[in-house]
Each structure stands twice: as C-alpha cells, then as structure tokens.
Amino acid sequence: MKETKTDRWNAIEEILRIIERLRSETGCPWDRKQTPETIQTYLVEESHEAAAAVRAKKVDEVAEELGDVLFMAFFLVYLYEQRGDFSLEEVCRRVSEKMIRRHPHVFGETSVSSAEEVKDNWEMIKAQEKRASGKTQTEPVPDSLPALIRAHRILSRLSQKDDANWNDLLKQGREFAGESKELASKIESGRLDSEDDLGRLLARLVNIARLKGYRAEDILHNFLRKLE
Numbered sequence: 001m002k003e004t005k006t007d008r009w010n011a012i013e014e015i016l017r018i019i020e021r022l023r024s025e026t027g028c029p030w031d032r033k034q035t036p037e038t039i040q041t042y043l044v045e046e047s048h049e050a051a052a053a054v055r056a057k058k059v060d061e062v063a064e065e066l067g068d069v070l071f072m073a074f075f076l077v078y079l080y081e082q083r084g085d086f087s088l089e090e091v092c093r094r095v096s097e098k099m100i101r102r103h104p105h106v107f108g109e110t111s112v113s114s115a116e117e118v119k120d121n122w123e124m125i126k127a128q129e130k131r132a133s134g135k136t137q138t139e140p141v142p143d144s145l146p147a148l149i150r151a152h153r154i155l156s157r158l159s160q161k162d163d164a165n166w167n168d169l170l171k172q173g174r175e176f177a178g179e180s181k182e183l184a185s186k187i188e189s190g191r192l193d194s195e196d197d198l199g200r201l202l203a204r205l206v207n208i209a210r211l212k213g214y215r216a217e218d219i220l221h222n223f224l225r226k227l228e
Contacts, residue, residue, distance in 0.1 A: 015071060016088075019078050036079050043072040044144065055221055101125060123160075148217040151206040159210075169211045176204045 022031035050065035077088050102125050104110035105118065112118050130139075141153045159166040166172070179201055186192040206216040 015074055016078070019071075019075050023078065023082070031075075034075070034079065036076060039072060039076045039079065043069070043076060046072050052221075055218070055225070098129075101129075146217060148206060148220065149215070151203055152210055152215055152217070155203065155207045155210055166207060167211065169208065172204060172208050172211065176201065176208060179204060 019031075022028045046065065046068040050062065050069050053061035053065045074088070077086075077091055081087050100107045102122050103118075104121065104125075105112045110121065112121065141150050141157070143150065145153070155166060179197070183192070183197050183201060186197065209216045209219055
C-alpha cells in the first residue's frame, strides 16, 4: 500500500513521542542523563555508519543507519528544546529558509546554465550570509571532521584566495612529482625523520583529487574496500 503524507508525519511524530517518553521522569535513566555534548558523539558515529552503508550499496543497512541518524538528530534537538534554546520548528524553518535562499534558480528569478554555476552561486550566497551575520570566511573548518574531508574543505577555501596555484592542476602535479622524488630520496638515505613531508604529500594528493572533481575520502574508502 502506498504511504501518504499523513503516514510520513505520523512516523516522525512516533519518534518524537519515543524521545519524550525516554526523557520523562519515568523514562530511561541512561537517556535522561544525556547532554548535547554526549549525544553529538553518537550522532557523528551514526553518520559515519550510514555513510559506510551507502558506500557499500547495502540499501537495507542504509535504511537502518539513517533511522539511527534521524533519531540522534531529533534527540539532540529535544535536549535543546528542554533547555529552552530552540525548537524543532525553528530548526526546520532555518534550514528551509536557507535552502530556498541558496537555490534562487529554483525559487527565484536567477538563471543558471550548469551545475558548476549553481555551486558558484551557492558559495557567493553563503559568503553574503556570513557577512550579514558578522561571521568571516576565515572561521576555522571544524577539526572534528575526518582529516581528508577537512583537508578538502581547507584547500577549497585556499583556492578561492588570490593565490591561483592551488587551482592549477598541472602545477600541482609537478609539485607532487618533485615532492615525491624528494621523499623517496630521504627514505633511501634514512633521512625521513619528519611527518611534515608526508603531510605535505597527502595534502597535495587531496588537492589534485579535488581539482579532478573527486573527494579523497571517497577515493581512499573505495580503494581500501578492494584490499579487505
């Protein structure tokens, strides 16, 4: 039987009722003592497990893991609601307004001719939002991100600055070749005593992948799966 919109809202309400019950005075002692700081760890873990299921193309596991992600996200919102910080309605309103604002080619009069143009508009609108809220483009990329994802974000940000070297694929390739040769020489002579050389090469590879439209995190996951 085809599910309706009512079925969808009822399913969400059921999750919210379960969370409310767990957090009640007669609920679960473990759930009652959780805080945003403790739950964020589980949210990150469940997100990684969901991503792993997607990469493995295991649809049934994706459905299960996404359920865990949704539950933790709703649970986290409920904790903030109980503290009086914000509500689920406000969270939904904020993200809805953001998505509408950042898709003017769908919800406004802006015309685009390619996905790349959509991405450029997104970044421009995002920068405008930061300026309007008093934030700066130099705010640090969260260090809680996996290292390869964080590197991708940082290098993308660097590429938007005046230094065009980060966007020159041929130059990045030559730099990588030279640094690889230097690293090999240090290994052969037993002079590899600094992790900076390895870090520089890793960052260079992440950037080359970025310039080719890939994400190093996904590339490495896919390769490691072949080794297992």
